[in-house]
Amino acid sequence: MDPHLIRTFVTVARCASFSTAAEELGYTQSAVSQQIAALEADLGVPLLRRRPVTPTDAGRRLLEHAAPILLRLDAARADIRRASGAPPAHLRAGASPLADSGRLAEALVRVRRSMPRVSVALSVLGREGVVTGVARGELDLGLVDGVTAPSDPLRLSDAGALTSTVVGESPLAAVLPAGHPLAGRATLRLDDLADAWWIDAPDAATPLAQLRAVARADGFRSGFGYDGAELSVLLALVAAGAGLALLPESVARDRPDVAAVRLAAPAPVHRTELVHGGLTGPAAACARLLQP
Template identity: 40%
Template sequence: MMFMAEWIEPRHLVTLEAVVRLGSFAAAAEEVGYTQSAVSQQIAELERRAGLRVIERRPVRPTAAGRVLLEAQGSVRTAMTRAAAELAALDAGLAGAVRLSAFVSAAGSIVPPALARFRATHPRVDVTLNQHETQAGYQGLLRGDLDLAVTFDYDRYPQPEPPGVHRTLIGRDPVLVALPTRHPLAQRPSLSLAELADEAWIGTPVTGAQLDLLAELARSTGFTSRLAFEGDDFRTVLGLVAHGLGIALLPALALTGPVNGIVARPITEEPLVRFLYSCRVDTSRVPTIVARLETCLAATAGDLPASG
């Protein structure tokens, strides 16, 4: 008879181990909670499925086939113990994996210290980070490709989250005017939009959507883009500003690193603000590690002066 491993039931192996360890069918029955007759039936069924005798009866001791099965039972027990520990760790938020995305300036400012904070208390959790802009982050969540996404919108141009996404405000990122250090107004602590109407503006993804609004806030006219830039790389915009090619509106998070040849000044009129969010799929129960990473992101966003 050919031996088929899938025929062996784990409960039969547990019974076999108890019989061999205790040296008695009666003692094994008492330990595992069966009658002695049930234990004898399980051993007989195990031998029938294996096609070999697994126990010598007098005295009780394993045969060569029995020792093979006892080794397998030990491996199963070890694997189940490990699995139970892993499940407990997952439930406690101590292990697992989180798939995170963030838009470019958040990925370079908020995310690194948040992950360092998270790693300090959750060293066994694997985090995957991708750079996605807001809409791509929402789509990744809804497709099931992401667990968390850091997104944004502007106070003047709100973009509600799509159905099925839970969004939490974690910070406020003021929009600043970036000028070359040699600009005549560079030494001013803040700048009025009205006096910047005739400047050479660099049209960025931020500025391009706000030029009409700037004129409205400044009660002025003349806000036009003299140099258009299409892209999400604010470092390129900073390079253009530093070389005197114009001024630009940039969120403060885009200016967190060292920038040579540039100053950033707040707007004296009603300020423009970018709102920062952590997003996840809207469910009644949130995995512990996702909730804890979300807390770290919120704490880090709150710690950054730029997002206060």
């Protein structure tokens, strides 16, 4: 399969339109149609229904394979560029919302002051966005957070030859409305909360699938979905009774409308890791400042 054709197929499926995909890719609609036809001829099956434009069963299967395939190709291209040894004139960093972006910002400012000719940029993204951004070379380094057992590494997506280093850990707490019956407890066990309703906020809190894996228990039902990454919004939802959230204890410590109850041992931890594909110049200087 030609990766170029796969990219075109993914774009058409996402746009649900040949003409919209053609505009996005910079091709004519006829060229996009020819590329999809060539990919279907190569695989011997139809991948898209034309009216409306939706993936067939085979097309949905290809979409499942396409994202990791294209990511690994992008990662290989970025890795080769990094190996070329060209001196970087920029420093692009990313952080997930709970990965101490303030600490990263301070490190970036210090690098900028010591290297005034280097342009610096910081993006706050979802966890997958940070990892894939580093893999594709769109970011020079990233801070990504997650919940894990004390002795285990974070489970990052397979995005090529990336290196991760622990730069911080903190205790976790179940965040509840201030009037919740359990709000006055000194500690709680995570598995005791499996039957509670939780806020499904994969970029702002611990993803529910990760909660189940860490607790080794079913449950942790979604009572409310939140697709954003603003912690203030998430905490407001908790206070309003939309559901519980698992967060670093410090995040909710000073809010009177919620209670942060630390998890009892044995408890998972909130970990922040530095992710990169190789450090040189300003990225290496920034990484040194982030080390504990």
